[in-house]
Amino acid sequence: MTELTGWARYPRHETQLVPASAPAAIRTLLAKCSGSIARGNGRSYGDAAIGERTTLLTRGLDRMRAFDPETGLLKVEAGVLLADILTAFVHRGFFPPVVPGTKLVTVGGMIAADVHGKNHHRDGGFGNHLEQLKLVLPSGETIACSRENNADLFAATVGGMGLTGTIIEATFRLKPIETGWMRQRTVVAADLDGAMAALRETADATYSVAWIDCVARGASLGRSLIYAAEHATREEIEALRPGAAAFPPPKTGRLAVPFDLPAWTLNRWSVGAFNEFYFRRGAAQAGDPFLVHWDPYFFPLDGIQGWNRIYGRRGFIQHQCVIPTAAARPTLGAILDRISRRANPSFLAVLKQLGGSFGHLSFPLDGYTLALDLPVTDDVFPLLDEIDRLVVAAGGRLYLAKDSRQSQATFEAGYPGLAKFRDIRRAVGADGCVASRLSARLGI
């Protein structure tokens, strides 16, 4: 048995690790396991990728299968890292249709969490761009699913947190890009109303997201920087940075957090000082568009190895909710107000507009999503329970890929597709047999 955690290093659970080296091995391994879940690169934050008894490691399924430059269609095994896809294809003029905030995720994980990116308001989640996936059921049968074939199982597997079986292969379309640069525009918002208005106004941009200063209170509550961006064209490179290479190489992170920082490192003053500096620096860039390398634009934290250690040994909780548009303003205001009053505020807070989704357990719905990072302390749990009540009252829900602590009642209130999901899980024989700590905790 091995002690395992998600990326947030909370909670910790004992599990038996079972490595798989090829797609063909999944069949036999799955048949032998019960209470088992697939784990890719372990970047879900909470307990989603920790098996109830055994955890099937799928990083050995990291071979790419085929690529057609005419159509952009890419077929890969499920353990392939997004980072490897970017390394292989950006310089050839192709970009994934959707990327989350880290490139250190597997394709299988991107499907299981139906990840969203900064373009969700326009392009939907990763699942919307999947042509096909291959799933191994507990019976050992391998099934190809798509919007046309086995559509119900497809809709359950996209966003289904690995609970319908093990995803072994995926086919999706990369989109053409002219350069590896982003043309970014920064908008400064003085408060929450301003931030939401700026997100609506930048909704015609392909990518848009807001960074919120969670320490700001009172009239400045919700002051933000909104980053809108497009893939830059060759002409724009010539105009903004003449002579720059169209495809700069991927950046490799040189910074690292070598040990767990003591718990007091992040406090109201240190975070406040950092936020002040960060806000002013960002505000100074506001106005004219400028060029940014794709890597730091999409994956700023990947540049710092082991950044999850800054929260100390007890780990942290990432709380990400989505609030339907109608109720968004008052609910987000109430949440931010509670967070900003804390002695230990959130170090990282992100606000973004989302569109709908089709997976039975997919997270996105029409509205605004707020993500908060909070170190684990004794008082964080009652605070988050209180916030969850606000989320439920507004008809919102929490992102399962980040979750480690919501109650079953909160979960059931937020996911109306659950009954259908359970039916499909029973129908393919996955209930009881495919189980993570998350599914056990939430009674999925």
Place this chain on the structure above:
Amino acid sequence: MQDRKTMLLLGATSDIGRATALQYAQAGWQVLLAARNVEAARREADDIATRTGAEVGVHRLDILETDRFEAFIDELPTLPDTVACVVGELGDQARAQTDLGHATLLLRSNFEGPALLLGIFAERFLVRRSGTLIGVSSVAGDRGRGSNYVYGAAKAGFTAFLSGLRNRLAPAGLKMITVKPGFVRTRMTAGMKLPPLLTAEPEEVGRAIFAAAEKGRADVIYVRPVWRMVMTTIGLIPETLFKRLRL
């Protein structure tokens, strides 16, 4: 643009083989993979082709079928510019001590097969007057130890063979690189407790091999330089003391 160079990788389904072939493909080489398990090699070939856009061919090779070696080379689409042999079989030392069949398998697949095959390529390269050979041997061959001397002896034989071959090829201007990777995190070593500072990733080995063979001037490389020091130290221990150590 000049014609694409071709490299042949013997033992393509190993982690080091995969990483090495990928380095060559990324540098624009045409890659040929040879392995006993053609289906598994096909999986690697598709992966490398998808990642790089290079052409990758697959050829069947059983390192124990020495009488098929000449035919194997004749059937290749071209005589490669570079041949790298990463074939190896760690086996089970305890079993090899009493099971002659297993010991023979280790000696043949780590020494006899790889040495004879590279030997034939060397002859053809001498006729053509060009070519680079790469043999992946092991630090285990630097001095026999109780815990793995059957494997180690085979690798020692291979190292000596490559050294002799290099001596013969050098006047003709042909290159022979011996690689001693040290510990590498691969399927072969999965589950073993390995010291992090002495342990390389397969990608690191692939990069080191490509750099030594196609850019550098080294003849024998240890992937992590610290290994040269470690093995020199181990080599200096007097036998009277060495024989009592549990290594």
